[in-house]
Amino acid sequence: METFRPEENRYVIDQESSVEMARLMELDILTTKCMGSLFPADVALSTIHDVLDVACGPGGWVSEVAFAHPEKRVVGADISHSMLSYARAYAEVQGLQNTTFYYRSATEPLDFPDDSFDFVNSRFMVGFMWKEAWPNYIQECARIIRPGGVIRLTESDCMSGLSAGNSVALSWFNRIMVRAFYRTGRSFCEDEDGYQVGVTPMLPKFLKEAGFQAIREQPHLLNFSAGTETRERMFKNLQIGLKLVQPFLVKAGVTTEEEVERCYQQVITDFMSEDFRAAWYFTSVYGVRGEK
Numbered sequence: 334m335e336t337f338r339p340e341e342n343r344y345v346i347d348q349e350s351s352v353e354m355a356r357l358m359e360l361d362i363l364t365t366k367c368m369g370s371l372f373p374a375d376v377a378l379s380t381i382h383d384v385l386d387v388a389c390g391p392g393g394w395v396s397e398v399a400f401a402h403p404e405k406r407v408v409g410a411d412i413s414h415s416m417l418s419y420a421r422a423y424a425e426v427q428g429l430q431n432t433t434f435y436y437r438s439a440t441e442p443l444d445f446p447d448d449s450f451d452f453v454n455s456r457f458m459v460g461f462m463w464k465e466a467w468p469n470y471i472q473e474c475a476r477i478i479r480p481g482g483v484i485r486l487t488e489s490d491c492m493s494g495l496s497a498g499n500s501v502a503l504s505w506f507n508r509i510m511v512r513a514f515y516r517t518g519r520s521f522c523e524d525e526d527g528y529q530v531g532v533t534p535m536l537p538k539f540l541k542e543a544g545f546q547a548i549r550e551q552p553h554l555l556n557f558s559a560g561t562e563t564r565e566r567m568f569k570n571l572q573i574g575l576k577l578v579q580p581f582l583v584k585a586g587v588t589t590e591e592e593v594e595r596c597y598q599q600v601i602t603d604f605m606s607e608d609f610r611a612a613w614y615f616t617s618v619y620g621v622r623g624e625k
């Protein structure tokens with residue numbers, strides 16, 4: 334079984350992989366569209382000047398915000414050198430003058446001054462955050478966000494992208510991934526045979542403890558069944574993601590190379606079926622920094 338050392342940065346997929354970067358570009362398009370807008374609808378955009386996206390991947394959200402709001406300064410942070418380098422190059426191609434990308438780890442103190450941002454965003458960090466890292470990260474965000482500024486965390490509790498559906502193989506993947514997350518210290522759910530990692534119900538508590546107020550939760554639903562326009566993008570996302578995650582699953586001792594490959598092939602077959610039904614739920618939790 335994989336041993337777990339908190340001082341290590343451990344993302345379940347090789348973060349320098351170019352095909353993982355391609356997957357994250359698709360994921361960004363899918364999820365931003367599903368979320369409906371770049372910022373929560375009830376946040377006053379005129380009060381937001383400095384924006385940070387932590388674990389920004391190839392920088393899709395950062396670029397979109399910078400393009401749509403040239404008056405805002407938008408910063409992306411990640412620990413993948415290849416993604417940061419792509420994000421910088423793409424911002425240059427787009428002629429964006431208001432973006433900067435830094436190497437920063439969410440599991441270490443964030444090297445930004447106190448009170449330097451009005452909005453801190455992070456999406457899908459559960460793949461590298463062990464559970465003890467969440468409160469520390471949110472406390473760090475509280476330090477760098479100005480009073481009146483907003484934090485938004487968007488996460489999923491279902492690891493294979495399947496919250497509900499009729500593919501037994503995809504459901505198996507979810508269960509096996511939840512078990513691996515449990516064994517490697519990433520799950521808040523005490524049931525290693527459960528179907529979810531229980532991170533999203535923890536976030537309002539952590540936000541409150543760190544001094545955030547007016548905490549709100551916003552669910553998102555992405556239906557990628559046969560016949561939907563999202564199916565192709567989700568297919569590419571899972572075709573890559575479920576392949577690249579296999580070494581982590583085998584190392585965590587929850588499956589064998591043969592078993593996981595067999596189930597992977599079955600997921601691909603299920604996806605092609607015109608009877609394929611599947612939906613993915615994820616949640617944004619956001620709150621306002623109180624006076625310090």
Ligand SMILES: C[S@@+](CC[C@H](N)C(=O)[O-])C[C@H]1O[C@@H](n2cnc3c(N)ncnc32)[C@H](O)[C@@H]1O
Binds near residue numbers: 360361391412458460
């Ligand atoms: C699932 S991706 C999310 C990408 C992006 N936030 C999105 O929603 O499209 C996870 C990202 O976390 C990054 N990452 C892994 N470990 C990290 C760490 N310790 N600190 C910051 N980012 C990390 C990976 O390089 C990858 O880009």
